[in-house]
Amino acid sequence: MIPFNKPFTTGNELIYIADAVALGKLSGNGKYTKLAQDFFEESIGIKKALLTTSCTDALEMCALLLDIQPGDEVIMPSFTFVSTANAFILRGAKIVFVDSRSDHPGMDESGIESLITQKTKAIVVVHYGGIACDMEKILSMASQHELAVVEDAAHSIGSTYSFSNGKRKHLGTIGHLCTYSFHETKNISSGEGGLLGINDERFSNRAEIIWEKGTNRTSFFRGEVDKYGWVDIGSSFLPSEVTAAFLWAQLEQLDKIQKKRIQIWERYWENLFGKVEEYGIKLPFIPGFATKNGNMFYLVAKSTAQRDYLLAELNAAGVLAVFHYQSLHQSAYFQMKHDGRVLPNADHYSDLLFRLPLYFDLDLDQVDDICEILIDRVKEFSKT
Numbered sequence: 001m002i003p004f005n006k007p008f009t010t011g012n013e014l015i016y017i018a019d020a021v022a023l024g025k026l027s028g029n030g031k032y033t034k035l036a037q038d039f040f041e042e043s044i045g046i047k048k049a050l051l052t053t054s055c056t057d058a059l060e061m062c063a064l065l066l067d068i069q070p071g072d073e074v075i076m077p078s079f080t081f082v083s084t085a086n087a088f089i090l091r092g093a094k095i096v097f098v099d100s101r102s103d104h105p106g107m108d109e110s111g112i113e114s115l116i117t118q119k120t121k122a123i124v125v126v127h128y129g130g131i132a133c134d135m136e137k138i139l140s141m142a143s144q145h146e147l148a149v150v151e152d153a154a155h156s157i158g159s160t161y162s163f164s165n166g167k168r169k170h171l172g173t174i175g176h177l178c179t180y181s182f183h184e185t186k187n188i189s190s191g192e193g194g195l196l197g198i199n200d201e202r203f204s205n206r207a208e209i210i211w212e213k214g215t216n217r218t219s220f221f222r223g224e225v226d227k228y229g230w231v232d233i234g235s236s237f238l239p240s241e242v243t244a245a246f247l248w249a250q251l252e253q254l255d256k257i258q259k260k261r262i263q264i265w266e267r268y269w270e271n272l273f274g275k276v277e278e279y280g281i282k283l284p285f286i287p288g289f290a291t292k293n294g295n296m297f298y299l300v301a302k303s304t305a306q307r308d309y310l311l312a313e314l315n316a317a318g319v320l321a322v323f324h325y326q327s328l329h330q331s332a333y334f335q336m337k338h339d340g341r342v343l344p345n346a347d348h349y350s351d352l353l354f355r356l357p358l359y360f361d362l363d364l365d366q367v368d369d370i371c372e373i374l375i376d377r378v379k380e381f382s383k384t
């Protein structure tokens with residue numbers, strides 16, 4: 001049986017957790033929180049990083065920081081995880097969904113501008129599968145209309161975007177705010193966990209306050225104020241040192257983890273390229289400005305019947321391939337709230353996309369086996 005995902009551990013997680021316990025400070029913002037945050041600031045290039053208990057929480061912090069009020073409009077892709085939208089819905093925002101690209105499940109940058117109104121406050125970008133959106137286009141629209149840009153970089157650790165002048169930046173360092181996820185299904189994990197990145201300094205102080213339950217405790221610990229108290233709204237967004245210690249063990253080995261995941265991705269590509277297209281199956285597309293980070297390997301089937309057949313056959317052969325996402329504008333919660341625009345590409349990927357297993361401990365010969373089964377069943381289906 002080959003699972004879809006298997007959490008990976010480096011072997012140092014329990015050692016660092018034991019150290020955190022021995023240090024006698026297990027609440028948040030201690031040694032391991034700082035190590036992890038420094039990593040994102042120094043190695044990734046985020047201006048200010050705050051660990052959170054999840055990417056969902058980090059997105060909720062973004063909505064608070066942007067002071068989203070009932071009726072404000074937020075533009076985001078429909079083809080994303082529910083948290084991207086929920087965080088803004090909780091503040092009363094009206095979500096305006098944009099379609100996916102025709103060549104890629106990520107958001108169609110050219111469909112954004114016509115959705116901007118007087119009430120639009122922010123564009124939330126989702127770099128699907130760690131493949132960058134066209135940030136130059138999005139930044140220029142945002143600055144023209146004075147909108148905030150949030151990057152939901154849940155999939156995106158290690159991936160970059162190339163500007164037309166050749167400058168390359170990590171995803172998550174480009175928008176005003178960004179979020180990462182360390183859920184066990186992502187490249188780097190602490191079981192549950194996330195991070196808020198602040199690239200626009202105007203948000204830095206308030207982010208720390210919202211993070212620390214609406215208090216200025218963080219500046220108190222730095223000795224900037226002589227007592228701390230309740231100064232704004234906030235919540236409990238910071239994880240404990242147990243979580244941060246686990247995360248640090250993984251971040252320390254980011255290069256090794258990424259290398260293996262990319263190797264698996266490339267093996268899928270090499271095995272499938274030129275073998276499945278004639279049966280109507282499409283391989284992933286990576287725009288020239290983007291890089292891949294081995295977050296996921298997806299395929300786009302020719303028909304829902306073909307996809308469902310392949311998933312059933314793979315599962316029967318012990319390979320747990322899955323489909324996702326179901327477009328949010330079609331969800332049980334949102335479909336009656338949606339403004340009725342048809343989003344054909346998002347629907348296309350909801351109906352046809354499926355993902356193959358991809359996790360650190362997956363062996364390359366297992367990838368070969370999966371591809372062999374897949375190619376065989378693709379041929380079988382074409383006979384029906």
Ligand SMILES: *Cc1c(COP(=O)(O)O)cnc(C)c1O
Pocket residue numbers: 053054055056057080081083084126152154155180181182183192193194
């Ligand atoms: C996983 C994911 C999230 C949520 O991450 P959590 O850390 O589980 O809260 C948000 N957005 C996207 C695009 C995701 O894939």
